[in-house]
Amino acid sequence: MKISFEAGDARRTLVLALFADKDVQGVTPDIAEPLAPLLASRDKDQPVDLLLPTEGGMRRIIVLRADSATPLAAEALGARIAGLPVAAGADVLDLLVPACPVLAGHVALGARLSAYRYTRFRTSPPKGPARPAGLNLPHGDAAAFEGLAALAEGVEWARDLSNAPPNAMVPALFVQECRALADLGVTVEVLEEAELRRLGMGALLGVGQGSAAPPAIAILRWQGVADGGAPLVLAGKGVTFDSGGLLPKQAEEMWDMKYDRAGAAAVAGAIRALALRRSPVDVVGIVGLAENMPSGGAQRPGDIVTSHAGLTVEVLHTDAEGRLLLADVLSYAIDRFNPRAIIDIATLTGGLTSVLTDRFGGLYANDDELAARLTRLGDGVGERLWRLPLDPAFTRMLDSPVADLGNICKTRWGGTATAAAFLHRFVGGVPWAHLDIFGPAWNRGSAGVPGATGYGVRLLTALAEAG
Numbered sequence: 001m002k003i004s005f006e007a008g009d010a011r012r013t014l015v016l017a018l019f020a021d022k023d024v025q026g027v028t029p030d031i032a033e034p035l036a037p038l039l040a041s042r043d044k045d046q047p048v049d050l051l052l053p054t055e056g057g058m059r060r061i062i063v064l065r066a067d068s069a070t071p072l073a074a075e076a077l078g079a080r081i082a083g084l085p086v087a088a089g090a091d092v093l094d095l096l097v098p099a100c101p102v103l104a105g106h107v108a109l110g111a112r113l114s115a116y117r118y119t120r121f122r123t124s125p126p127k128g129p130a131r132p133a134g135l136n137l138p139h140g141d142a143a144a145f146e147g148l149a150a151l152a153e154g155v156e157w158a159r160d161l162s163n164a165p166p167n168a169m170v171p172a173l174f175v176q177e178c179r180a181l182a183d184l185g186v187t188v189e190v191l192e193e194a195e196l197r198r199l200g201m202g203a204l205l206g207v208g209q210g211s212a213a214p215p216a217i218a219i220l221r222w223q224g225v226a227d228g229g230a231p232l233v234l235a236g237k238g239v240t241f242d243s244g245g246l247l248p249k250q251a252e253e254m255w256d257m258k259y260d261r262a263g264a265a266a267v268a269g270a271i272r273a274l275a276l277r278r279s280p281v282d283v284v285g286i287v288g289l290a291e292n293m294p295s296g297g298a299q300r301p302g303d304i305v306t307s308h309a310g311l312t313v314e315v316l317h318t319d320a321e322g323r324l325l326l327a328d329v330l331s332y333a334i335d336r337f338n339p340r341a342i343i344d345i346a347t348l349t350g351g352l353t354s355v356l357t358d359r360f361g362g363l364y365a366n367d368d369e370l371a372a373r374l375t376r377l378g379d380g381v382g383e384r385l386w387r388l389p390l391d392p393a394f395t396r397m398l399d400s401p402v403a404d405l406g407n408i409c410k411t412r413w414g415g416t417a418t419a420a421a422f423l424h425r426f427v428g429g430v431p432w433a434h435l436d437i438f439g440p441a442w443n444r445g446s447a448g449v450p451g452a453t454g455y456g457v458r459l460l461t462a463l464a465e466a467g
Contacts, residue, residue: 001082001115002134003108003149005142008094012136013060013086017077017097017107019069027098030054031061039063047080071106072382078110085129092134097141104137105144111135112152116449118163150276151461155454158269162262162442162452166241169261170213171289174240178218178268178287184275191217199332202305203313203324208290210245210298215290217329220271221283228282233339234271234460235329237322237346238264238289245292245299245318259452260322262441263346264289266456273461283464284337288329292321304403308332309426314403316410322348323419324407327426334430341370341431343463344423345456349416353439360386361455362436364420370431374459377466381458385435394421435459 008014016027016035027035031052038048048063064080066073074097081093095111097104115131137145161169161177169177175190182188193214196205201217208215221231242260243249249257264287271285299305303315305324309331313324326344333342352362361378363385365371371387378385394417397409405425409418420434440455 001112001132003112003145004134004136005139005145006136008096008136008138010054010057010059012092012094013062013090014094014096015081015084016061016063017074017095017104018063018065019074019097019100019103027096035061035063069100069103071103074103074106075110075113075382078107078112079114081107081111081135082114082132084132086132088130091130091132092136093132095135095137101141101144104141105148108135108137108141108145109148109152113155114449116156116159118160118451120160121165147277151273151458153276154269154273154461155457157272158262158265158454158457159452161265161268162259162454164258166258166291169240169258170291171208171216171238171240172213174238174261174264174287174289175216175218178220181220181268181272181275184272185222186271186275187221187223189219191219199308200306200310201308201328201332203307204288204290204328206299206303206305206315207239207292207321207325210295211291211293213240213291215288217332218287218289220268220285220287222271222274222279222285223282224274224278224280225282230338230340231282231284232464233284233286233333233337233342234267235326235333235342235344236264236267236285236287237261237326237344237348238287239322239325240289240291242292242319242321243294245321246294247301247318248294249319256442259442260347261289262437262452263344263456265452266345266437266454266460269454269457270460270464273457274464279465281464281467284333284339286329286333288325290321290325292318307426311405311425312403314400314406316406317408320408320419322346323422326423330423330426330432334427339430341367341433342427343374343433343435343460345435345437345460347438347441348436349419350438352416352436356386356439358439358444360384361440362416363387363433364390364424364436365433366390366424366427367431367433370433373466374433374435374463377462378459381462383440383455383459388417388420390420390424391417394418395425398422
């Protein structure tokens with residue numbers, strides 16, 4: 001959806017967004033006066049949709065109201081605007097949020113993100129009623145939307161990276177997308193297969209060895225300050241397609257496994273947003289990229305790999321690959337960048353959805369202050385987290401008789417907790433948080449934006465900018 005800031009046009013539908021009870025301050029009397037009795041007689045969740053005579057003739061007026069004057073309430077109202085049916089040739093709407101540019105910006109953000117659709121491979125438009133293609137606001141609201149527009153671009157790009165079909169987003173193509181960030185001032189570095197081998201990243205290499213598409217790591221650094229001290233590091237799981245390897249998933253599970261790169265997409269999207277906003281922060285985004293495929297060269301159950309940290313891992317299950325990839329990414333990032341904190345984000349375990357559904361991401365952390373900050377920021381941007389425990393007992397469940405640890409536990413429970421415990425082994429004493437986003441990374445229902453959600457972009461951006 002195109003968001004513009006031009007003079008209104010009396011021939012266009014006007015959407016009036018109200019956040020205070022019957023408050024039409026700033027609305028011209030020819031609109032405010034006939035609306036007042038209608039607003040008084042209807043509940044807030046009932047829209048008002050009518051034609052009013054104005055100086056330019058008859059004009060359609062739609063009034064939408066929110067219960068609270070908060071940014072998230074404004075974005076939810078914007079989502080309602082994106083779903084309004086419009087007539088052919090009348091798909092640009094004027095929006096007026098009386099006397100509140102900040103909320104107007106969030107209404108526009110909600111509308112833009114809700115209007116997103118992945119259409120790269122469509123040869124004709126989707127069927128169904130026409131929806132708004134543009135939203136025009138008064139000039140005075142433009143400044144409030146500027147930073148939000150950059151955020152929207154980061155979210156939309158993350159969605160594109162996740163939604164792309166597996167044949168159009170193998171590791172090399174993901175890297176190619178990331179290289180374009182250099183145009184925004186981001187330092188982009190790529191570690192290809194030979195360098196990964198030289199660095200001893202046997203865990204990551206094992207994940208990708210069954211695929212014809214070689215693995216890689218992309219390092220994306222936004223330095224918006226000359227000397228910000230130790231950087232914040234964001235690490236993303238980018239399994240560009242996850243078949244499960246030699247222990248494959250069921251067919252209906254594989255349909256969604258292009259989304260196994262959603263963590264990497266979130267990191268890349270956050271770096272893009274920070275660069276567009278020219279944020280005065282020093283943040284390193286590092287994404288591990290591999291395709292987990294079955295073949296004659298694929299990793300076998302029972303193989304032992306040596307990680308970048310020097311720990312050996314018995315690969316008991318080839319579909320527990322994300323933690324192997326992240327183990328090397330985390331270890332390398334800590335050794336190289338000595339971060340003040342490191343956050344990994346990954347579609348790691350489907351089992352977490354049985355507890356948190358798709359409404360929360362799981363949070364594990366070795367630092368209470370970092371966990372509290374992430375939870376607070378997540379609530380503020382609508383990307384909610386629920387903290388779960390780390391415990392030495394979970395680590396002991398990964399004991400292996402033939403290696404330093406196994407990549408899964410052999411019991412029928414504890415898969416999510418032991419996955420976090422596995423990663424914990426590779427971060428030492430650095431403040432660290434693990435975000436398991438298997439639930440909220442993509443939309444499984446009929447409501448909302450189809451496909452990837454871009455979950456994590458807003459949270460990671462907020463964390464970086466919070467200092």
